[in-house]
Each structure stands twice: as structure tokens, then as C-alpha cells.
Amino acid sequence: MPAPRLPPVLRWPTPRRVTPEAQLEALVAGSAKVLSEKELLGKLRLDRPLRIKLGVDPTAPDIHFGHTVALEKLRQFQELGHQAVLLIGDFTATIGDPSGRSATRPPLTRDEVLANAKTYTEQAFKILDREQTEVVYNGDWFRKMSYEDVLRLNARVTLQQMLQREDFRTRIDSATEVRLHELQYPVMQGWDSVEIKADVEIGGTDQLFNILVGRDLQKEEGQPQQVVMLMPLLEGLDGVKKMSKSYDNYVGVNDPAQEMFGKLMSVSDDLMARYYQLLLGETLDPSLHPMEAKKSLAQKLTARYHDEAAGQAARDDWDTRFSKKDLASSDLPELPLTELPADTTVLSLSAHCFQAAFQLKKSNGELKKQFIQPGSVQLNGTKLTDPNAPVSLSAGDILKLSKKHAVRFI
């Protein structure tokens, strides 16, 4: 479903031309670093659409808000009439970007990568204008290279350059292995820029080194060098580590509206300001009560990736459920009474509900110690603290499993 918020992308030459100076100002906003603004301005003055490269490694099938920061920037270039080039690193994904990594990535099979790439691009088009985006796969050139080609490419980069990288160095210092193939990654990413003839490459701040290698290789090939545009890394929901699926601290672009809203409500105040800036491109209004500001953030983002109605609905439901603590009127997962286990005790019932409604597998010990004994499990507001007590249910009953999990029986 295309995001309805998007205005149509301007064609080149744009009917309402934006001056290079004005473009520069808009483009630099929100970025962490641009190398260099002067160079970018020069390119903007070329009076042709620039080729803007954004490389993504389809190592996971879903994109999350961390990825959208760079995609938003690419979209902005599109809106100014430039050519977005979305590079799918189907080849490099099988290696794994060592950037910011404290350990070698587990390798992915080609099938996994291709499957990921498909869902990945679909989600990326929630942000980018599909018609105006050139999608390329780096396997198209890397799979054709011979070992000789690889060696020639490698001859252009020194080990010293590679070892300057902080992530490699820290791994070396901390006695963590660095595999030789990981050294290839920046070279390959750099070569992508040559193939694409990129004018600008967008990436996270951890991509500085890789993107600079691209500049070096372009120079060697006699091409104009790409401008480096770095976007800040988005912290995950914990506010500390970068947003990543492997840390389970992400908000997925495809998350259901309610879940997306809820995840955003759990962020800290500091993080909220950051999300405002990086995800909405807005500045947090300090006069707002933090809770109001957060609801507003959550609503806007939910509306963006679903639609206005869903954003409003998620917010309304939030208010009834958590602000008014009115579970009865809330939109809860519904479980049919007919599918309950035969002997419904508090224990078996809560296990069943976690599994059926939230796909969570909880051991009996965990249920007893974490959920039942402390009074987390409640039927229509009454605490059920005896795991073996039988439970009789009727339609409309609401079982609360924890602060965040509740179901309604039908």
C-alpha cells in the first residue's frame, strides 16, 4: 500500500526549480556529516539530476525505523528531482558488513538473501517513489568477476588503510577474530559506487570508511568522486544500542499499527527527541507534556506507515486501554472459548493465551514465578495467584496476562 502522505515526485527538469543553494540547505539538514558541502553544492549546480546511491544489505527480511532514516534522505533527493539508485547488496550480504560489528556475521545463503531483498524493496517503497527509483543488484557485476579482477581491485587498497578502521582495530585489540573476507567488504562497496557512477552516497555514520573507499576507487577509474553523506545512527528502543533486529529493539515498518504505537510509547524522553528529529524531521516542542509529545510522535509515525485512520485508532485505543485503564473497551486479541484446553487452570489457561494470542512460549516455571505469583494474571481485574485453581470463563471475559498482554474471550 503506497503511503498516502507522499506528494508526487518532481520530474527533471523540475517545473518549479529549487536553487542549488536552497537544495543544499534542505539536504544537509538532519545529516550527521557531509563531505563536503562545498563539493555537494558544486554537483547541485551541474544542472542535471544527480545519481544518489543508497546501498542496503538484505540480511533481514524486514526494514525497521533505523533503515528509514537514510531512505527518507534519499526520498528527499528524489523530491528535488534527483535519481535515486537503490543498491541491493545481494552479493555483499553473503559476506556481511563488518561495520560496527564486534564479531563476524553469520553467512546467509543466496536464497535467503533474494527472499529478503524482495520484501525489503517492497517496504522501501513505502518511502521511496517506486517509479523514480533505479534498483540494482551488485551480484550483477560481482558474480562476473574473475579472481584476477578481484586481485587487481585489491591491489588498490592497502592493509594499513583497512586496519585504520576502528571496528577492525577494536576487534584485534580485544582478541576477537577478524576473517580475511571481511576485509573485502569495503572494497566491494566502493566498487559498487564505480559501477553506479554515484554522485552522492548516503549511509549511516558507521559507513564513513566504506564510502570513502568508493571515492578512492572512483578516482582511480577516472570518475568524479562521490559526495559522502552520513546520516546519524538511530538508537533502538532501549535508547543505547543501535536499532537492530538482532538486539530486538526495533520498530518494523510492517509492524501492526497498535504494536508500532505501543513500541514508540515505551521510548525514553531523550530518545523521543531523537526520534522526532530523525524520523519525522521535526523538532520536539519543549512546551508539550512529554507524554503528549510522545503520543503525537507515535500517532504521526503510525499514520505514516499505515494511514491517518489507523494512527488515530491506535491512539484512541491507547487512551482507553492505558490512560483510562479501561480494558473492557479496548481492542484486544480475541480467543474463542471453544479452543481452550480441557482442564482450564490458571496455569494452563495463561500458557494457552500467551501461545495463541501472542505466539509466546512460556514455561510453566516462568508462568508461575513471573506472572501468576506476583499477580500479573488477572481475570476481569481479579488477581489469579493460584496456578492450579480451576477457571470457568464466559464470553466477554478479559484475561490480563501482563501489563502489555491481555486477551478477550468470545
Add this chain to the structure above:
RNA sequence: GGGCAGAUACCAGAGCGGUCAAAUGGGGCAGACUGUAAAUCUGCUGGCGUGAGCCUACGAAGGUUCGAAUCCUUCUCUGCCCA
């Protein structure tokens, strides 16, 4: 290829023959308080069992022993030094 060191639960890291399902810290989960924020406090953090207890676990496989995370052998992996 040779020498040395190491491999402990989600992570870091104690333990070095029984009192070890394994100290401590972090993380995580649940509860109280709140704004599903922060801070703070409490409990939990291998599985089954109401419980006694049982089972599975300290890189892998064997062995010594009444008894092994702890000792021995081989293997695998990692790091460091030498070549």
C-alpha cells in the same frame, strides 16, 4: 609447523574434587510507583514437580574417583608468541 594461554548460563566473569543449577555485575522478565518515560524498591532469570526430589547443563568424546565445572587423555575451536 612449534611453544604458551584459554573455552563456564543471554553477555562479562568467579569457581579449580563434594556444601555448584554454579558467586558477582550487566542485561532481560514480572510486580510496586508512574506518563507502558526516567529514577527507585522487590522478586524471578535451565526444564518438570505443590513438595521432597528428579532430569539436563560449565567446548566435544573418553577415563580416574564413592563423587568432576574442577584431575588425566585425545579431539575441536580461539587468542598470543616464535617460525
